[in-house]
Amino acid sequence: MSEFRSGFVAIVGRPNTGKSTLINALVGSKIAITSPHPNTTRHAIRGLINGDDFQAVLVDTPGIHKPKTLLGHRLNAVVSESLDSVDIIVMCLPADETSGAGDVFLAQEIAKYPRAKKFALVTKTDLVSKKNIAARLLGINELAVGFTWNEIVPISAAIHDQIDLLATLISKNLPAGPAFYPTDMKSDQNIEQLICELVREAALRDAREELPHSIMVTIDEMSEREEKGSRPFFDIHATIHVERDSQTGILLGHQGQQLKDIGMRARADIERELGARIFLGLHVKVSKEWQRDPKLLERLGFSEK
Numbered sequence: 001m002s003e004f005r006s007g008f009v010a011i012v013g014r015p016n017t018g019k020s021t022l023i024n025a026l027v028g029s030k031i032a033i034t035s036p037h038p039n040t041t042r043h044a045i046r047g048l049i050n051g052d053d054f055q056a057v058l059v060d061t062p063g064i065h066k067p068k069t070l071l072g073h074r075l076n077a078v079v080s081e082s083l084d085s086v087d088i089i090v091m092c093l094p095a096d097e098t099s100g101a102g103d104v105f106l107a108q109e110i111a112k113y114p115r116a117k118k119f120a121l122v123t124k125t126d127l128v129s130k131k132n133i134a135a136r137l138l139g140i141n142e143l144a145v146g147f148t149w150n151e152i153v154p155i156s157a158a159i160h161d162q163i164d165l166l167a168t169l170i171s172k173n174l175p176a177g178p179a180f181y182p183t184d185m186k187s188d189q190n191i192e193q194l195i196c197e198l199v200r201e202a203a204l205r206d207a208r209e210e211l212p213h214s215i216m217v218t219i220d221e222m223s224e225r226e227e228k229g230s231r232p233f234f235d236i237h238a239t240i241h242v243e244r245d246s247q248t249g250i251l252l253g254h255q256g257q258q259l260k261d262i263g264m265r266a267r268a269d270i271e272r273e274l275g276a277r278i279f280l281g282l283h284v285k286v287s288k289e290w291q292r293d294p295k296l297l298e299r300l301g302f303s304e305k
Contacts, residue, residue, distance in 0.1 A: 005054040007087030007174035012110065014102040017092040018123035018157055023047045023060045025157035026167055029186045030273060046188040048181055054171040055179040059086065083113050088150075088173055090119045095136050095154065096127045099143060107143040117150040117173045121166070126156040192219045195270055199238055199282065202266035203251065214243040215251075216290060232276040241287040251284050259284065 011019045024030050027047040049056040083089060089110045093103060110118060120140045125133050133154050140152055151169050155162040181188065189197075196217040203215050218239050225233040240262075242248060252259050259282055267280045287293075 002053045003176045004178065005171060005174040006056070006177040006179055008057045008059060008085065009088040009090060009170055010059045010083050010086040010116075011090050011092065012083070012106060013092035013123075014106065017094050019092050020060055021157040022090075022092065022121070022123065022155070022163075023058050025160055025163045026056075026058060027186050030269075048185055048187060049167055049170070050179075050183045050185075051167070051171055054174055055181065055183065056167075056170050056174060057180055083110065083116070086113070086116050087175055088119060088170060089113065089116045090121055090170075092121050092123045093136070093140060094127075095122045095125045095133050098136075099139055103143060107145065111146040114147070118144075118147055119151045119153065119166075119169070120144075120149045122152075122154040124156060124158070125154045125161060126159050191274065192222065194273060195219060195222070195236060196238065198269045198273065199240065199262070199266045199280075202262045202269065203240055205262075205265065214247055214291070216241040216287070229277070232274075234274070234276055234278045235281075236270070236278055237281040237283075239283055239285050241285050241290060243287065243289055243291065245286055248284050248286060 011023060013019050024047075026049050029047075047058040047060065049058065091103075091106065091110060093099065110116070120143070122133060122136050122140070128136075137152060137154065141149070150173060153162060153166055153169065155166055157163060187194075196219060199217045200215055203217070218241065220237045220239055222234060222236045225235065227233060240251060242251060250258070251262070253261070263280050263282050266282075267278055270278055270280065
């Protein structure tokens, strides 16, 4: 019987390079929300790939970016902390873009961790021709200054192309060791964190440009009804925080229709992920400049390390 392997794998890249979609594909379940807006991921979310002889703990990190707020600085700090003790660093580089200053900066950052093996992934290959993928692959070696890529793999998480191959390569590059989590787990996220993220994803879906970074969700109350049924039933009350009074009207929409639509989308996603029926009550609150307020950031889970 082969030796069991386990370890931590950091998924890094500029904002909106397909990191969360990749993690969901590898885990086989939705544990990280996705949207077309940059910096959708705000916490280091851990997803688990469990094989017969390995367990990989995937860490979905916020995209490295030039921070403009205190929240931005703390998101970049999350990335640095995530790289400290990982066994593999996976860098996502979209096939439909060329490498820029952000990629060069990130490659320089991962070079500071010589212990970790390094994978370059050309993501979103379903969006471009094979000729363009080949050109992108050739350019990736130029980013490796001071280190060598252990693997360079073109993938499409959206159509699940080469995802199984990537999982195999990850497993082979992990050190020998025991499983860190029960092998039936898919994420270390608690239920309340997942619900907040699914509500935020629903709110982001039609968000205007000024809104995405201003949205944050917290759970006010969550309880399970005692009534018996084939599935549990939860009552959930959540707050969507925005930064300015004008943003409240955008989220509410005409006669509250936008907020109703957000609630319907979020409820369907939450019921599917929890395998339960839910009542979801949402309200909008202005938490002025929360991205720049240290006390509010602490309360919302973005503590200073």
